[in-house]
Amino acid sequence: MPKTKPNTLETTFLVLALLRRIPRGRKVTAKELREALAAEGFERDERSIQRLLKSLSVEFGIDRDERSIPYGYEWKGPSAGFMLPALSKQESLMLMLAEQQLRPLLPPSVMQSMNGFFEQARANLAPHQNATLEKQWLQKVRVVSETQPLLPPQIAEGVLEQTSQALYNNQWLELDYTNAKEERKQHRVMPLGLAQQGPRIYLVCRFDGYNNERSMALHRVHSAKASTLTFERPDFDLARYDADGRFAITNGERIRLSFVIDKAPGKHLLESRLSEDQTHTETDTNYRITATVVQTLLLDRWLLSFGGQIRDVQKTPVGA
Missing domain, CATH: 1.10.10.10 (Winged helix-like DNA-binding domain superfamily/Winged helix DNA-binding domain)
Structure with missing residues (x-):
């Protein structure tokens, strides 16, 4: 028929x-x-x-x-493409801010598929579109660093793209990598997550034949190639991995931290707490802060940064 x-x-x-x-x-x-x-x-x-x-x-x-x-x-290059529905000025502003923050963390294929929307957003905020206030907003907000700003290390061409592709599609990844000991080796890894820590981007993965997770700095990868072989993603939670302090130098030990800090530098800890179970007492001149945290090198550096404004630091292993 x-x-x-x-x-x-x-x-x-x-x-x-x-x-x-x-x-x-x-x-x-x-x-x-x-x-x-x-x-x-x-x-x-x-x-x-x-x-x-x-x-x-x-x-x-x-x-x-x-x-x-x-x-x-x-x-074609100058073409506006085909985009429905049209973005409002407020939506365009949101997309421009999102692009700045998300570009390092999204697969290049996803970012490429969004290019039409980003271009439309930029066009909507052009001077002739009477979007002065929205465009000005991009110069009025910024994410600032709490530490000394550093330029991001150079990532070899193609490494982020191939790593993102393998992570997105649950494909094995072939890496040529130099570790922190300056040993250059080839590895086959199961990519599980990407994390940006300051200016650096880290791949969380499992080496072929192992079931523990490791973090690898992408700027130390010389080359990467997504395999045609796929894997079934294990039960892995990147947020939990971060909460356990795995992106800092640590053995994962949780401690009950207690210290005395002068009121002026300690005030922000009542607003941005160290943990959900944080408690404090106060006198006329200082606070006693107590919280359950993961023992890391980052924590030690943070405590030392206050110099004589912090004292009587006590660390007790949880369960002890």
Whole structure:
């Protein structure tokens, strides 16, 4: 039985879905687009998609690269692309702030898929769009460091992209890595998480054949390649890993910390507590702070940073 000709509304939905999936900055083939559309219930053969793309390339700002087969399609550089719904000025502002914070922590493929939205956000905050107040806000807010600012270490080309891809897809990762002892080795690892600590980015992973987690600084990776082999993600909680102090030099020991601190530098600890169970007592000149924390080198450095303003430091292992 011949296939029923799709109605106008269905064709419209197909065109909208197709336009949304044409990327910027990289090319996509008709076959890739057909597979993406099929996953959403639009069943069309590749020839039909090719004919539709040819027509759309004429009507919209779509580059149709005919230099090799299969042809590649992408939005042309100056084109605004196809974005629905339109972003408000407030949404544009939120996206611009999010881009600044999220770029190091999202897979490059995800960031690339968001490029159209980021570009629309930038266009919405351009001077001719009468968005002066929203654009000014970008110069009015900033995340500031509590420590001496450091420039981020250089990460080798392709390392973050391949690591993010392997993490996103649960693929084994092949690494060429120099450890803190200056030993250069090749490792096959199971990527479990990415964490940004100050200017550095760390990969949390398991080495092939082991079931314990380790942190590896990405700037010490010379090269990385996502394997075609996948794995079943274990029961691993990155937030718990962080809460246990694993991104600091530690053996994971939890202690009951108590110290006396002068009132002036200690006031902020009543507002930003060391732990949920923190308690304090006070006199006219100081506070006695008590809290359960993880014993780390970072904690020791923090305590020493107060000099003579902190004294009578006591550490008792939890359960002792």
